[in-house]
Amino acid sequence: MIDHYLQAFATVLLPQNLLAMVLGSLWGLLAGALPGISTSMGVVLLLSFTYSLSPMTAFVLLIGAYLGGITGGSITSILFGIPGEPSSVPTVIEGHAIAKQGRPAYALWVYLLCSIFGGTFSVVVMMVATPLISSFALKFGPPEYFALTVLGLSVVSGLSGGSMLKGFISCFFGLFLATIGTDGITGEERFTFETTTLLGGINFVVAMVGLLAVSEVFIEAEEPFKEYKGGVQYRGMLSEFPPLSLFKKYLLTMIRSPIIGTIVGALPGAGATIAAFLSYGEAARTAKHEPEKFGKGAVEGLMAAECANNASTGGSMTILLSLGLPGSNTTAMMIAAFMIHGMQPGPLLLSSRPDIVYGIFVSMLLTNLLLLGLTILAIRMFLELNRMPYSIFSAAIMILCVIGAYGLNNNMDDVMLMFAFSLIGYAMRKFDIPVAPCILALVLGDLAELSLRRALLLSGGSPLGLLNSPISVILLAGALFSIVYPMFKKPKMLQGL
């Protein structure tokens, strides 16, 4: 095994591979940071460039784009409140709030260090425990997936801010939105009102851009510009470097979040978004230091989300390399890259092409370290954007949002849908209905419903089938605890009643 690693280091450190790593990472940072381009889109756009490259150079380039995209998604989230990636939504909530309090450089440092830590942690885990994580993920059937999503949804209590009642309304609204479109099992149309636009369901990106980004611009339009511009200013990165004591203070979160991210990343179809939300929710639920700050600029929430979403990359790649299953959208795109170069990811890959597998391990490790430097450059670039007049800058944000929605299917219907969501998001914000639970439910809703229906199908319609495995029992018990506990902790759970 050591020989394989040494050979992999020697290959990855070749000049052409290092260049591919730098270019791929820079492209990924840009793709992740711009709302119009997702990480998976960034990887797809690079695929056509890899035909003429050697397999190792191609994978180094694509891994750079993948890790860069996940990392870059949070830059604009913190600075401008626009999630470059769906997994950056918790970062928008906490990181942007910290930036608006006048400490964007501090938020950026915390995000960057936690991202790199989470990513590196997951790669090390991937190297050491690939067979273990793969076998664990294989045990997840529909009941376990349902239990996992219920646990994910139970974090609403931690995301609700002032009122759990409003948080749950937002959550159930999101669950309803997830049911719109053609039913995946029966093929029945639900809530489409005979329009073709809604047949495929509500695209998560369209809803997210409208609810979060566009509505944010409308809200900001109410306030005097000077206040906004004064809030997000660059003070100098070095002077805002977080002290070591901060990471000691949140040591538990720093340990727990990459573990959650790696495990969730290894679950097929889960990916960085669910990892970030689960980890963020766990941090909100168990916060000992300043729990009241969640939703208003909690550094612990930012740390949890960033550690987890980057850690999911290692988990996703583990399951791709060992089982041939995509753990996320982007790793699904990677399967195409393997096929372009005449390979099939799966259990046989490790024995047939160990050079590629170990090369990918090593390039992921080195890319994470490289991103530490490259991201600082990217941050400087994006901070310069803040010097633009706000009126023009917000117009540019709106145009990027339009492109983000339009670019999905090259269809103006998606843009109209995004506009509708922006009005809903604006109304929700005006009446203090938290947006995060709605987005969380929209992400998890489809998986929750399908898993439940499949689990019931397997158990012949008996709900007890959901409790057949210890994993699902533990997950459901955790969900029940997280919902019930705040009720006893705060007798006036339904604030306002």
Next chain:
Amino acid sequence: MKKGEIVFSGVCVAFFGFMLFETLDLLGKGRAGEMGSGLWPFLALSVAAVLSLLLLIASVKKRDAAAPESTAEAIAEKKRQRTTVTLSIVCFLAYILVTPWIGFILATLLYVLAFALSLGERRRWVLALSPFLVTAVIMGVFAKFITIPFPKGIGIFADFSRLFY
């Protein structure tokens, strides 16, 4: 805001109630012995409707609490905020609606100008230069480099768009 909250809660109750009514048609759909298409949305909407009703009751109860009196300045400020937001929303909607007719490039150029004006931007150099700069960058990155097939518009506008992408 209290009145607004009551209206908002009422709209939520009406919306979830209407969707719940729509779900009734779906409840019977699906094969025998399986969980059909309607049960999951029925459950989600039922809970949402009940919670919205609770919110409405809470909002009505709150109405009786004494609200601080608004000063003339605060009322004027609120009016200004509403005007700005309404204008920005109208600009954005107009941008989306006219893009398929006049093409993305021209619509973007006009939108940047209109949106900046609606937000109160009055500096002439900003208004004169920014629309062209923003449109050029957007077109360079997304139309030329990434080659997203943006709407070109119709008739003379399509001819104009074809000059650029």
